[in-house]
Amino acid sequence: MPLTAARPTTALALDLAAALDPVRFAERAGIVPDSWQATVLRSTAPRTLLNCSRQSGKSTISAVLALWTALYTPRSLVLMVSPSLRQSSELFRKCADFYQALGRPVPAGSETALRLELENGSRIISLPGKEATIRGFSRVSLLLLDEAARIDDPLYLSLRPMLAVSGGRLLAMSTPWGRRGWWFEAWQGAESWQRVKVTADMCPRIAPDFLAEEKRVLGPWFYNQEYLCQFAETTDQVFAYDVVMGALSSDVRPLFAPAAGVAETGIEGG
Numbered sequence: 096m097p098l099t100a101a102r103p104t105t106a107l108a109l110d111l112a113a114a115l116d117p118v119r120f121a122e123r124a125g126i127v128p129d130s131w132q133a134t135v136l137r138s139t140a141p142r143t144l145l146n147c148s149r150q151s152g153k154s155t156i157s158a159v160l161a162l163w164t165a166l167y168t169p170r171s172l173v174l175m176v177s178p179s180l181r182q183s184s185e186l187f188r189k190c191a192d193f194y195q196a197l198g199r200p201v202p203a204g205s206e207t208a209l210r211l212e213l214e215n216g217s218r219i220i221s222l223p224g225k226e227a228t229i230r231g232f233s234r235v236s237l238l239l240l241d242e243a244a245r246i247d248d249p250l251y252l253s254l255r256p257m258l259a260v261s262g263g264r265l266l267a268m269s270t271p272w273g274r275r276g277w278w279f280e281a282w283q284g285a286e287s288w289q290r291v292k293v294t295a296d297m298c299p300r301i302a303p304d305f306l307a308e309e310k311r312v313l314g315p316w317f318y319n320q321e322y323l324c325q326f327a328e329t330t331d332q333v334f335a336y337d338v339v340m341g342a343l344s345s346d347v348r349p350l351f352a353p354a355a356g357v358a359e360t361g362i363e364g365g
């Protein structure tokens with residue numbers, strides 16, 4: 096068969112492969128995913144927590160997943176939330192770079208520094224976290240929370256309902272930031288999240304020599320948090336988390352009776 100006759104079939108097969116498998120898609124965008132990145136890309140878990148070392152590649156993989164979702168699921172809404180404007184710009188830029196590297200396979204209807212709207216009706220929107228301004232999005236197909244440990248509880252709670260109608264997927268990725276906040280509680284808790292932990296030694300791009308130097312310079316508290324994914328006690332904490340949790344008991348009646356109606360939540364009235 097002449098080469099030219101084979102080309103459309105090959106191109107179609109490649110497109111199908113990328114549409115069906117986000118790992119193949121990442122490769123076409125120029126990234127060979129690490130094994131944990133491939134696991135996350137191929138996961139169908141509705142809720143995923145990524146507890147990852149600094150520089151392990153969490154933002155990169157969420158940018159790939161955002162783009163794959165928007166390109167191959169028409170009319171999807173991908174929302175990426177980061178604590179600050181700088182971080183949301185950086186994350187969006189990764190998406191835009193992959194989109195460019197892939198040759199903009201679906202044309203853009205409009206594109207700004209934080210937003211890409213495709214002609215298939217999909218949107219990728221990257222936002223800095225402010226609870227007051229972020230409300231109003233609904234039917235979110237994919238919600239990506241970057242630096243999730245630094246996204247505060249009220250914002251997180253206001254984001255979750257955006258998945259209610261769409262049945263969308265939630266990925267919350269971070270390096271730990273002390274034993275506090277919803278992301279720490281989710282990692283420790285009993286809710287059925289897919290939990291993926293990636294320490295620095297699992298990242299092929301971080302050299303052992305560099306890690307040894309970081310350990311010396313940062314000291315154990317920071318090093319364990321930044322590179323070994325450990326939840327350190329916060330430096331301004333008076334009592335250790337485990338001491339506080341160990342002191343709680345359901346056998347002790349509250350000193351003051353709860354307000355009427357609280358019993359409905361399962362907490363015994365006085």
Ligand SMILES: Nc1ncnc2c1ncn2[C@@H]1O[C@H](COP(=O)(O)OP(=O)(O)OP(=O)(O)O)[C@@H](O)[C@H]1O
Binds near residue numbers: 152154156
């Ligand atoms: N699979 C991969 N192959 C090659 N390079 C990669 C891969 N994954 C990530 N990188 C590169 O590693 C660097 C760090 O990636 P990224 O910014 O995604 O990490 P991060 O975990 O979000 O870092 P931070 O903790 O600073 O937010 C970037 O230069 C990125 O391009």
Ligand SMILES: [Mg+2]
Binds near residue numbers: 153154155241
């Ligand atoms: Mg990052």
